[in-house]
Amino acid sequence: MASKEMKKNIVLASGTFDLLHLGHVKFLEEAKRAGGGNAKLIVIVARDSTVEKRKGTKPIMPEDQRRALVESLKVVDEAVLGYKDFNLEMTIEKIKPNIIAVGHDQTGIEKAVRNLVNEKSLDVQIVKIGRFGKEELNSSSKILRKIVERYRR
């Protein structure tokens, strides 16, 4: 028993991570915790083109810098850019996660993951991560708003 290799859970999380803030770090920490003490956390960082298609504007920080910054966090084992055409099935096939963590505001991704997991009967647990604190500035859009209001004059 003692010689049996401990199974290492692979947790997959994703996001844009524009204007990195403490809410992002707490989301990633909670995601990793869902995989247990020995888990490996792999983070998919959304491409500029994917964000532009979804939200109509590119992120403030370019994709390479967003990816490198996320990978420089203690909690992150590996950060990779998403597929150019965001492709959930290919991502899951490549990374083979046991757990996929979705944030409280990632309802679109959550739905897509649930559909795919059901359809293909994948052995993947979906874990929903709560919102963190009531503190101000735990979202990129709130940070943007504060900056714009301050410098509007």
Next chain:
Amino acid sequence: MASKEMKKNIVLASGTFDLLHLGHVKFLEEAKRAGGGNAKLIVIVARDSTVEKRKGTKPIMPEDQRRALVESLKVVDEAVLGYKDFNLEMTIEKIKPNIIAVGHDQTGIEKAVRNLVNEKSLDVQIVKIGRFGKEELNSSSKILRKIVERYRR
């Protein structure tokens, strides 16, 4: 010889670290490298009140969040908030760094450190860290400008 404990350099770096970006991470990585493979990197994160006194406005992100975000970086061993009245001598006495790293744009801090080290004949090496890359968005003020320009409409 083999049993002799290897001396661990303590590197001290400081900054505001508002709107954390890759330039900050590269500055901190280079600072730690200056202390050799075994170095410990301690980062002083400027208080909101100190920044307000110097620049006339508070940072966008509050001090607790800036400190916690800096400490969540792989390269950082410890991040602490500065003294309420920024006091260089007390900081150095408490942390006992072998090396103080200053950024290319920290000329005020550099001068103050040099004066104190000379005056007190402290055994501290001052290392100046270069600017990173010609890439866009490696400074908080450039990021602010981009945001304000985009959302001005």
